[in-house]
Amino acid sequence: MKTLYSRIVITTICIMVLSSLIAFILSNVYYQFNLKPYNDQKITAMAYDIQEFYKQNPDIDVENYLVHIGKLGYQIYLVSEDGQGAFYGGEFRKKEIAPGIVQQVTHGETYHGVLNFSSNLFITGFFDNDLKNSIGVPIVIDGVNHALFLRPDVTVQFGEMRIFFSLILIISILLSIFHVGIITNYIVEPIVRLTDATKQISQGKYDLKLNVKRRDEIGQLADHFSHMAKGLEQLEQMRQEFVSNVSHEIQSPLASIQGFSQTLQTSEGLSSEQRQHYLSIIEDESRRMSQLSKQLLMLASLDKEEHILEKTTFDLSAQIKQVLSVTEWSWRSKDLAIDMELPSLFIYGDQQMLHQVWMNLITNAVKFTDAGGTISVRVSRHDDICKVEISDTGMGISKSDLPHIFNRFYKADSSRNRKETSTGLGLSIVKKIVDLHQGHIEVKSEPGKGTTFFVTLPII
Numbered sequence: 051m052k053t054l055y056s057r058i059v060i061t062t063i064c065i066m067v068l069s070s071l072i073a074f075i076l077s078n079v080y081y082q083f084n085l086k087p088y089n090d091q092k093i094t095a096m097a098y099d100i101q102e103f104y105k106q107n108p109d110i111d112v113e114n115y116l117v118h119i120g121k122l123g124y125q126i127y128l129v130s131e132d133g134q135g136a137f138y139g140g141e142f143r144k145k146e147i148a149p150g151i152v153q154q155v156t157h158g159e160t161y162h163g164v165l166n167f168s169s170n171l172f173i174t175g176f177f178d179n180d181l182k183n184s185i186g187v188p189i190v191i192d193g194v195n196h197a198l199f200l201r202p203d204v205t206v207q208f209g210e211m212r213i214f215f216s217l218i219l220i221i222s223i224l225l226s227i228f229h230v231g232i233i234t235n236y237i238v239e240p241i242v243r244l245t246d247a248t249k250q251i252s253q254g255k256y257d258l259k260l261n262v263k264r265r266d267e268i269g270q271l272a273d274h275f276s277h278m279a280k281g282l283e284q285l286e287q288m289r290q291e292f293v294s295n296v297s298h299e300i301q302s303p304l305a306s307i308q309g310f311s312q313t314l315q316t317s318e319g320l321s322s323e324q325r326q327h328y329l330s331i332i333e334d335e336s337r338r339m340s341q342l343s344k345q346l347l348m349l350a351s352l353d354k355e356e357h358i359l360e361k362t363t364f365d366l367s368a369q370i371k372q373v374l375s376v377t378e379w380s381w382r383s384k385d386l387a388i389d390m391e392l393p394s395l396f397i398y399g400d401q402q403m404l405h406q407v408w409m410n411l412i413t414n415a416v417k418f419t420d421a422g423g424t425i426s427v428r429v430s431r432h433d434d435i436c437k438v439e440i441s442d443t444g445m446g447i448s449k450s451d452l453p454h455i456f457n458r459f460y461k462a463d464s465s466r467n468r469k470e471t472s473t474g475l476g477l478s479i480v481k482k483i484v485d486l487h488q489g490h491i492e493v494k495s496e497p498g499k500g501t502t503f504f505v506t507l508p509i510i
Contacts, residue, residue: 054241058234059227066226090165090185096124097187097200104189112191113138120203127181127199128189131156140203143179147199151186155197161186164201177204240268244275256283288458300342303335342475348406349458349475352482359400359486366436367392367429369401373408374427381416381425389426395436397509403483404507410476411440411503418501419444434509441502447495455493456481 120139129135184201262272423443495501
Protein backbone atom coordinates (compact mmCIF):
# COMPACT_ATOMS: atom_id res chain seq x y z
CA MET A 51 0.00 0.00 0.00
CA LYS A 52 1.40 3.35 -1.00
CA THR A 53 1.61 5.85 1.83
CA LEU A 54 0.65 9.50 1.45
CA TYR A 55 4.32 10.39 1.88
CA SER A 56 5.44 8.20 -1.04
CA ARG A 57 2.55 9.41 -3.19
CA ILE A 58 3.49 13.07 -2.68
CA VAL A 59 7.21 12.40 -3.26
CA ILE A 60 6.62 10.34 -6.41
CA THR A 61 4.05 12.81 -7.72
CA THR A 62 6.39 15.76 -7.11
CA ILE A 63 9.33 14.02 -8.81
CA CYS A 64 7.10 13.08 -11.77
CA ILE A 65 6.00 16.71 -12.02
CA MET A 66 9.65 17.83 -11.96
CA VAL A 67 10.59 15.36 -14.70
CA LEU A 68 7.57 16.23 -16.81
CA SER A 69 8.17 19.96 -16.34
CA SER A 70 11.83 19.54 -17.35
CA LEU A 71 10.80 17.57 -20.43
CA ILE A 72 8.25 20.17 -21.47
CA ALA A 73 10.76 22.95 -20.80
CA PHE A 74 13.35 21.19 -22.98
CA ILE A 75 10.85 20.75 -25.80
CA LEU A 76 9.78 24.38 -25.62
CA SER A 77 13.43 25.47 -25.55
CA ASN A 78 14.11 23.39 -28.64
CA VAL A 79 11.10 24.90 -30.39
CA TYR A 80 12.33 28.38 -29.41
CA TYR A 81 15.75 27.56 -30.86
CA GLN A 82 14.29 26.25 -34.11
CA PHE A 83 12.14 29.32 -34.74
CA ASN A 84 14.11 32.14 -33.09
CA LEU A 85 17.74 31.34 -32.37
CA LYS A 86 18.57 29.22 -35.40
CA PRO A 87 18.34 32.12 -37.95
CA TYR A 88 20.42 34.29 -35.63
CA ASN A 89 23.13 31.61 -35.24
CA ASP A 90 23.11 31.06 -38.99
CA GLN A 91 23.77 34.76 -39.64
CA LYS A 92 26.47 34.94 -36.95
CA ILE A 93 28.40 31.90 -38.23
CA THR A 94 27.96 33.09 -41.84
CA ALA A 95 29.53 36.42 -40.90
CA MET A 96 32.49 34.61 -39.30
CA ALA A 97 32.95 32.46 -42.45
CA TYR A 98 32.90 35.59 -44.62
CA ASP A 99 35.51 37.20 -42.36
CA ILE A 100 37.81 34.20 -42.83
CA GLN A 101 37.19 34.35 -46.58
CA GLU A 102 37.84 38.10 -46.75
CA PHE A 103 40.99 37.93 -44.62
CA TYR A 104 42.50 35.31 -46.92
CA LYS A 105 41.60 37.37 -50.00
CA GLN A 106 43.49 40.30 -48.55
CA ASN A 107 46.41 38.12 -47.47
CA PRO A 108 46.85 35.45 -50.18
CA ASP A 109 50.51 34.88 -49.29
CA ILE A 110 49.83 33.35 -45.85
CA ASP A 111 49.99 29.61 -45.31
CA VAL A 112 46.30 28.67 -45.55
CA GLU A 113 46.77 25.41 -43.68
CA ASN A 114 48.54 27.12 -40.78
CA TYR A 115 45.89 29.86 -40.84
CA LEU A 116 43.03 27.37 -40.59
CA VAL A 117 44.79 25.40 -37.84
CA HIS A 118 44.95 28.55 -35.70
CA ILE A 119 41.32 29.38 -36.40
CA GLY A 120 40.37 25.83 -35.39
CA LYS A 121 42.18 26.27 -32.09
CA LEU A 122 40.03 29.33 -31.38
CA GLY A 123 37.03 27.03 -31.08
CA TYR A 124 35.80 26.19 -34.57
CA GLN A 125 35.39 23.09 -36.66
CA ILE A 126 36.54 23.54 -40.30
CA TYR A 127 36.34 21.43 -43.39
CA LEU A 128 38.20 22.67 -46.48
CA VAL A 129 37.52 20.79 -49.73
CA SER A 130 38.50 21.49 -53.33
CA GLU A 131 36.17 21.17 -56.28
CA ASP A 132 37.79 17.84 -57.17
CA GLY A 133 36.85 16.39 -53.75
CA GLN A 134 40.18 16.68 -51.93
CA GLY A 135 39.50 17.90 -48.39
CA ALA A 136 40.99 18.32 -44.91
CA PHE A 137 39.58 18.92 -41.42
CA TYR A 138 40.85 21.52 -38.94
CA GLY A 139 39.99 22.19 -35.31
CA GLY A 140 37.49 19.97 -33.56
CA GLU A 141 36.43 16.74 -35.14
CA PHE A 142 33.01 16.32 -36.69
CA ARG A 143 30.96 13.42 -35.41
CA LYS A 144 29.29 13.04 -38.80
CA LYS A 145 31.53 13.91 -41.76
CA GLU A 146 29.25 13.09 -44.67
CA ILE A 147 28.06 15.88 -46.95
CA ALA A 148 26.50 15.60 -50.39
CA PRO A 149 28.89 16.23 -53.33
CA GLY A 150 26.26 18.47 -54.86
CA ILE A 151 26.48 20.82 -51.90
CA VAL A 152 30.28 20.99 -52.31
CA GLN A 153 29.87 21.77 -56.00
CA GLN A 154 27.37 24.54 -55.27
CA VAL A 155 29.70 26.20 -52.76
CA THR A 156 32.79 25.92 -54.97
CA HIS A 157 30.79 27.62 -57.72
CA GLY A 158 30.12 30.65 -55.53
CA GLU A 159 26.98 29.86 -53.51
CA THR A 160 26.75 30.08 -49.72
CA TYR A 161 25.55 26.97 -47.91
CA HIS A 162 23.24 27.72 -44.92
CA GLY A 163 23.36 24.32 -43.27
CA VAL A 164 22.62 25.72 -39.77
CA LEU A 165 19.41 27.37 -40.92
CA ASN A 166 18.21 24.41 -42.98
CA PHE A 167 19.41 21.65 -40.69
CA SER A 168 16.51 19.46 -39.56
CA SER A 169 16.73 18.54 -35.88
CA ASN A 170 14.85 15.98 -33.82
CA LEU A 171 12.35 17.25 -31.28
CA PHE A 172 14.43 16.16 -28.29
CA ILE A 173 17.81 17.35 -29.61
CA THR A 174 18.66 21.04 -29.77
CA GLY A 175 20.03 21.65 -33.25
CA PHE A 176 22.82 23.92 -32.09
CA PHE A 177 24.62 20.97 -30.49
CA ASP A 178 24.34 18.56 -33.45
CA ASN A 179 28.00 17.90 -34.36
CA ASP A 180 27.26 17.21 -38.00
CA LEU A 181 29.11 18.56 -41.03
CA LYS A 182 25.73 19.31 -42.59
CA ASN A 183 25.01 21.59 -39.63
CA SER A 184 27.56 24.18 -40.78
CA ILE A 185 28.01 27.22 -42.99
CA GLY A 186 29.77 26.79 -46.36
CA VAL A 187 31.40 29.69 -48.28
CA PRO A 188 33.50 29.65 -51.45
CA ILE A 189 37.20 30.45 -51.20
CA VAL A 190 39.93 30.50 -53.88
CA ILE A 191 43.30 29.08 -52.87
CA ASP A 192 46.20 29.21 -55.34
CA GLY A 193 43.75 29.71 -58.19
CA VAL A 194 41.68 26.64 -57.26
CA ASN A 195 38.05 26.91 -56.10
CA HIS A 196 37.46 25.47 -52.64
CA ALA A 197 34.54 25.19 -50.26
CA LEU A 198 35.08 26.19 -46.62
CA PHE A 199 32.60 24.69 -44.15
CA LEU A 200 32.56 26.24 -40.67
CA ARG A 201 30.71 25.72 -37.37
CA PRO A 202 31.53 26.47 -33.71
CA ASP A 203 33.26 23.74 -31.73
CA VAL A 204 30.82 23.41 -28.85
CA THR A 205 33.19 21.19 -26.86
CA VAL A 206 35.78 24.01 -26.82
CA GLN A 207 33.56 27.09 -26.58
CA PHE A 208 31.12 25.59 -24.06
CA GLY A 209 33.17 22.79 -22.51
CA GLU A 210 33.51 24.24 -19.00
CA MET A 211 30.06 25.79 -19.20
CA ARG A 212 28.51 22.45 -20.10
CA ILE A 213 30.15 20.86 -17.07
CA PHE A 214 29.09 23.82 -14.95
CA PHE A 215 25.48 23.68 -16.09
CA SER A 216 25.44 19.90 -15.80
CA LEU A 217 26.63 20.17 -12.20
CA ILE A 218 24.01 22.83 -11.50
CA LEU A 219 21.31 20.60 -13.01
CA ILE A 220 22.38 17.47 -11.11
CA ILE A 221 22.78 19.33 -7.81
CA SER A 222 19.44 21.08 -8.33
CA ILE A 223 17.68 17.76 -8.97
CA LEU A 224 19.26 16.10 -5.93
CA LEU A 225 18.53 19.08 -3.68
CA SER A 226 14.98 19.26 -5.03
CA ILE A 227 14.37 15.59 -4.25
CA PHE A 228 15.92 16.04 -0.80
CA HIS A 229 13.80 19.09 0.01
CA VAL A 230 10.70 17.42 -1.43
CA GLY A 231 11.24 14.61 1.06
CA ILE A 232 11.64 17.07 3.96
CA ILE A 233 8.67 19.24 2.97
CA THR A 234 6.49 16.20 2.33
CA ASN A 235 7.35 14.87 5.77
CA TYR A 236 6.42 18.28 7.20
CA ILE A 237 3.05 18.05 5.45
CA VAL A 238 2.36 14.39 6.17
CA GLU A 239 3.51 14.20 9.80
CA PRO A 240 0.42 15.92 11.30
CA ILE A 241 -1.81 13.79 9.06
CA VAL A 242 -0.10 10.68 10.44
CA ARG A 243 -0.79 12.02 13.94
CA LEU A 244 -4.42 12.55 13.03
CA THR A 245 -4.59 9.00 11.70
CA ASP A 246 -3.18 7.63 14.95
CA ALA A 247 -5.61 9.84 16.85
CA THR A 248 -8.57 8.38 14.94
CA LYS A 249 -7.39 4.89 15.91
CA GLN A 250 -7.28 5.94 19.56
CA ILE A 251 -10.75 7.46 19.32
CA SER A 252 -12.07 4.23 17.79
CA GLN A 253 -10.72 2.46 20.88
CA GLY A 254 -12.51 4.89 23.20
CA LYS A 255 -9.50 7.07 24.08
CA TYR A 256 -10.51 10.71 23.81
CA ASP A 257 -7.74 12.42 25.79
CA LEU A 258 -5.59 13.38 22.81
CA LYS A 259 -2.72 15.85 22.46
CA LEU A 260 -1.87 16.41 18.79
CA ASN A 261 0.68 19.22 19.38
CA VAL A 262 0.13 20.63 15.89
CA LYS A 263 0.95 24.34 16.03
CA ARG A 264 0.53 25.20 12.37
CA ARG A 265 -1.80 27.94 11.14
CA ASP A 266 -2.58 26.47 7.73
CA GLU A 267 -5.46 24.20 6.72
CA ILE A 268 -3.84 21.18 8.36
CA GLY A 269 -3.44 23.14 11.59
CA GLN A 270 -7.10 24.09 11.44
CA LEU A 271 -7.99 20.45 10.77
CA ALA A 272 -6.00 19.35 13.82
CA ASP A 273 -7.65 22.04 15.93
CA HIS A 274 -11.14 21.01 14.78
CA PHE A 275 -10.20 17.36 15.35
CA SER A 276 -9.23 18.13 18.96
CA HIS A 277 -12.55 19.89 19.50
CA MET A 278 -14.34 16.94 17.92
CA ALA A 279 -12.52 14.53 20.26
CA LYS A 280 -13.60 16.59 23.27
CA GLY A 281 -17.16 16.67 21.93
CA LEU A 282 -17.15 12.90 21.47
CA GLU A 283 -15.80 12.46 24.98
CA GLN A 284 -18.60 14.62 26.37
CA LEU A 285 -21.11 12.76 24.21
CA GLU A 286 -19.86 9.42 25.50
CA GLN A 287 -20.08 10.65 29.07
CA MET A 288 -23.60 11.90 28.42
CA ARG A 289 -24.52 8.57 26.84
CA GLN A 290 -23.21 6.61 29.79
CA GLU A 291 -24.91 8.98 32.20
CA PHE A 292 -28.13 8.75 30.20
CA VAL A 293 -28.11 4.93 30.31
CA SER A 294 -27.34 5.04 34.02
CA ASN A 295 -30.15 7.50 34.69
CA VAL A 296 -32.67 5.56 32.60
CA SER A 297 -31.70 2.36 34.40
CA HIS A 298 -32.04 4.09 37.76
CA GLU A 299 -35.39 5.69 36.92
CA ILE A 300 -36.80 2.38 35.70
CA GLN A 301 -35.32 0.29 38.48
CA SER A 302 -36.86 2.35 41.25
CA PRO A 303 -40.55 1.98 40.26
CA LEU A 304 -39.98 -1.63 39.21
CA ALA A 305 -38.57 -2.43 42.63
CA SER A 306 -41.56 -0.77 44.29
CA ILE A 307 -44.05 -2.60 42.07
CA GLN A 308 -42.30 -5.92 42.63
CA GLY A 309 -42.02 -5.43 46.38
CA PHE A 310 -45.62 -4.39 46.98
CA SER A 311 -46.92 -7.06 44.59
CA GLN A 312 -45.11 -9.75 46.57
CA THR A 313 -46.43 -8.25 49.80
CA LEU A 314 -49.98 -8.42 48.50
CA GLN A 315 -49.47 -12.06 47.44
CA THR A 316 -47.77 -13.34 50.57
CA SER A 317 -49.41 -11.33 53.32
CA GLU A 318 -52.84 -12.71 54.16
CA GLY A 319 -53.54 -10.57 57.19
CA LEU A 320 -53.58 -7.23 55.37
CA SER A 321 -56.51 -4.97 55.96
CA SER A 322 -58.48 -3.57 53.05
CA GLU A 323 -56.98 -0.13 53.72
CA GLN A 324 -53.45 -1.53 53.54
CA ARG A 325 -54.25 -3.41 50.37
CA GLN A 326 -55.76 -0.27 48.86
CA HIS A 327 -52.67 1.73 49.89
CA TYR A 328 -50.29 -0.78 48.30
CA LEU A 329 -52.36 -0.92 45.13
CA SER A 330 -52.36 2.89 44.88
CA ILE A 331 -48.54 2.85 45.17
CA ILE A 332 -48.33 0.25 42.41
CA GLU A 333 -50.66 2.41 40.30
CA ASP A 334 -48.57 5.56 40.93
CA GLU A 335 -45.32 3.77 40.07
CA SER A 336 -46.86 2.33 36.90
CA ARG A 337 -48.04 5.78 35.92
CA ARG A 338 -44.54 7.09 36.58
CA MET A 339 -43.01 4.44 34.31
CA SER A 340 -45.58 5.23 31.63
CA GLN A 341 -44.75 8.93 31.85
CA LEU A 342 -41.04 8.15 31.66
CA SER A 343 -41.43 5.98 28.56
CA LYS A 344 -43.55 8.64 26.83
CA GLN A 345 -41.00 11.34 27.58
CA LEU A 346 -38.13 9.16 26.40
CA LEU A 347 -39.95 8.46 23.14
CA MET A 348 -40.64 12.18 22.68
CA LEU A 349 -37.00 13.07 23.31
CA ALA A 350 -35.84 10.42 20.86
CA SER A 351 -38.23 11.79 18.25
CA LEU A 352 -37.11 15.37 18.88
CA ASP A 353 -33.41 14.43 18.77
CA LYS A 354 -33.79 12.75 15.38
CA GLU A 355 -36.04 15.60 14.27
CA GLU A 356 -38.35 13.02 12.77
CA HIS A 357 -41.25 15.02 14.15
CA ILE A 358 -41.75 17.66 11.48
CA LEU A 359 -43.19 20.84 12.92
CA GLU A 360 -46.81 21.16 11.91
CA LYS A 361 -47.05 24.92 12.11
CA THR A 362 -50.30 26.82 12.14
CA THR A 363 -51.35 30.28 13.20
CA PHE A 364 -53.05 30.28 16.59
CA ASP A 365 -53.71 32.51 19.60
CA LEU A 366 -50.86 31.89 22.07
CA SER A 367 -52.66 33.53 24.99
CA ALA A 368 -55.76 31.41 24.42
CA GLN A 369 -53.58 28.29 24.47
CA ILE A 370 -51.97 29.25 27.79
CA LYS A 371 -55.43 29.98 29.26
CA GLN A 372 -56.47 26.49 28.19
CA VAL A 373 -53.44 25.00 29.99
CA LEU A 374 -54.34 26.95 33.13
CA SER A 375 -57.89 25.64 32.86
CA VAL A 376 -56.69 22.03 32.50
CA THR A 377 -54.43 22.36 35.57
CA GLU A 378 -57.02 24.30 37.58
CA TRP A 379 -57.67 21.45 40.04
CA SER A 380 -53.99 21.17 40.95
CA TRP A 381 -53.41 24.88 41.68
CA ARG A 382 -56.80 25.38 43.33
CA SER A 383 -56.14 22.43 45.64
CA LYS A 384 -53.02 24.27 46.89
CA ASP A 385 -54.90 27.56 47.10
CA LEU A 386 -52.51 29.23 44.63
CA ALA A 387 -53.24 32.67 43.20
CA ILE A 388 -52.92 33.02 39.42
CA ASP A 389 -51.78 36.42 38.12
CA MET A 390 -52.43 36.60 34.36
CA GLU A 391 -51.58 39.18 31.73
CA LEU A 392 -52.56 37.45 28.50
CA PRO A 393 -53.49 39.82 25.66
CA SER A 394 -54.48 38.15 22.41
CA LEU A 395 -51.33 37.34 20.40
CA PHE A 396 -51.23 35.14 17.31
CA ILE A 397 -48.03 33.25 16.43
CA TYR A 398 -47.02 30.72 13.77
CA GLY A 399 -45.86 27.45 15.36
CA ASP A 400 -46.64 23.85 16.23
CA GLN A 401 -49.64 24.18 18.50
CA GLN A 402 -49.44 20.69 19.99
CA MET A 403 -45.73 20.87 20.85
CA LEU A 404 -45.95 24.36 22.34
CA HIS A 405 -48.90 23.16 24.42
CA GLN A 406 -46.45 20.63 25.93
CA VAL A 407 -44.06 23.51 26.77
CA TRP A 408 -46.64 25.52 28.73
CA MET A 409 -48.01 22.39 30.37
CA ASN A 410 -44.56 21.39 31.67
CA LEU A 411 -43.62 24.88 32.89
CA ILE A 412 -46.95 25.59 34.60
CA THR A 413 -47.11 22.09 36.12
CA ASN A 414 -43.61 22.59 37.55
CA ALA A 415 -44.60 26.00 38.91
CA VAL A 416 -47.61 24.44 40.66
CA LYS A 417 -45.61 21.45 41.88
CA PHE A 418 -42.82 23.47 43.50
CA THR A 419 -44.87 26.34 44.95
CA ASP A 420 -46.10 26.05 48.53
CA ALA A 421 -49.79 26.44 49.39
CA GLY A 422 -50.97 30.05 49.31
CA GLY A 423 -48.31 31.10 46.82
CA THR A 424 -48.68 32.93 43.54
CA ILE A 425 -48.06 31.96 39.91
CA SER A 426 -47.74 34.74 37.33
CA VAL A 427 -48.13 34.23 33.58
CA ARG A 428 -47.49 37.10 31.16
CA VAL A 429 -47.37 37.33 27.36
CA SER A 430 -45.99 40.37 25.48
CA ARG A 431 -44.88 41.26 21.96
CA HIS A 432 -41.64 42.97 20.99
CA ASP A 433 -41.37 43.64 17.25
CA ASP A 434 -41.35 40.22 15.53
CA ILE A 435 -40.96 38.13 18.67
CA CYS A 436 -43.17 37.25 21.61
CA LYS A 437 -42.08 36.74 25.19
CA VAL A 438 -43.75 34.42 27.67
CA GLU A 439 -42.90 34.85 31.35
CA ILE A 440 -43.93 32.18 33.87
CA SER A 441 -42.94 32.83 37.47
CA ASP A 442 -43.75 31.38 40.88
CA THR A 443 -43.11 32.15 44.54
CA GLY A 444 -41.75 28.71 45.33
CA MET A 445 -38.50 27.62 46.97
CA GLY A 446 -36.40 28.60 43.95
CA ILE A 447 -33.32 26.94 42.52
CA SER A 448 -29.77 27.28 43.84
CA LYS A 449 -27.09 28.93 41.70
CA SER A 450 -25.19 25.65 41.47
CA ASP A 451 -28.21 23.90 39.99
CA LEU A 452 -29.30 26.57 37.50
CA PRO A 453 -26.76 25.72 34.74
CA HIS A 454 -27.89 22.07 34.75
CA ILE A 455 -31.67 22.16 34.97
CA PHE A 456 -32.11 21.57 31.22
CA ASN A 457 -29.87 18.48 31.31
CA ARG A 458 -31.68 15.19 30.98
CA PHE A 459 -32.52 13.42 34.24
CA TYR A 460 -31.08 16.29 36.24
CA LYS A 461 -33.01 17.01 39.42
CA ALA A 462 -32.22 19.97 41.64
CA ASP A 463 -31.52 19.13 45.26
CA SER A 464 -34.48 21.18 46.42
CA SER A 465 -36.85 19.06 44.32
CA ARG A 466 -35.35 15.76 45.51
CA ASN A 467 -36.53 16.43 49.01
CA ARG A 468 -40.09 16.92 47.87
CA LYS A 469 -42.78 14.30 47.86
CA GLU A 470 -43.61 14.90 44.20
CA THR A 471 -41.88 12.53 41.83
CA SER A 472 -40.13 13.74 38.67
CA THR A 473 -38.33 12.05 35.80
CA GLY A 474 -36.00 14.98 35.18
CA LEU A 475 -36.91 15.06 31.48
CA GLY A 476 -39.59 17.75 31.39
CA LEU A 477 -37.31 20.78 31.06
CA SER A 478 -35.13 18.94 28.51
CA ILE A 479 -38.23 18.46 26.36
CA VAL A 480 -39.21 22.12 26.85
CA LYS A 481 -35.80 23.37 25.69
CA LYS A 482 -35.72 21.04 22.71
CA ILE A 483 -39.15 22.20 21.49
CA VAL A 484 -38.22 25.87 21.96
CA ASP A 485 -34.96 25.32 20.03
CA LEU A 486 -36.87 23.65 17.17
CA HIS A 487 -38.99 26.80 16.96
CA GLN A 488 -35.79 28.91 16.69
CA GLY A 489 -36.61 30.33 20.10
CA HIS A 490 -34.76 30.82 23.36
CA ILE A 491 -35.41 29.94 27.00
CA GLU A 492 -33.68 31.16 30.12
CA VAL A 493 -34.36 31.03 33.83
CA LYS A 494 -33.78 33.27 36.81
CA SER A 495 -34.21 32.01 40.33
CA GLU A 496 -33.35 32.86 43.88
CA PRO A 497 -33.71 30.33 46.69
CA GLY A 498 -36.64 31.17 48.90
CA LYS A 499 -38.06 33.78 46.52
CA GLY A 500 -39.17 31.77 43.49
CA THR A 501 -38.31 31.02 39.90
CA THR A 502 -39.06 32.73 36.58
CA PHE A 503 -38.81 31.15 33.12
CA PHE A 504 -38.49 33.43 30.08
CA VAL A 505 -39.43 31.92 26.70
CA THR A 506 -38.80 33.92 23.52
CA LEU A 507 -40.40 32.76 20.25
CA PRO A 508 -40.57 34.24 16.74
CA ILE A 509 -44.09 35.30 15.82
CA ILE A 510 -43.73 34.13 12.23
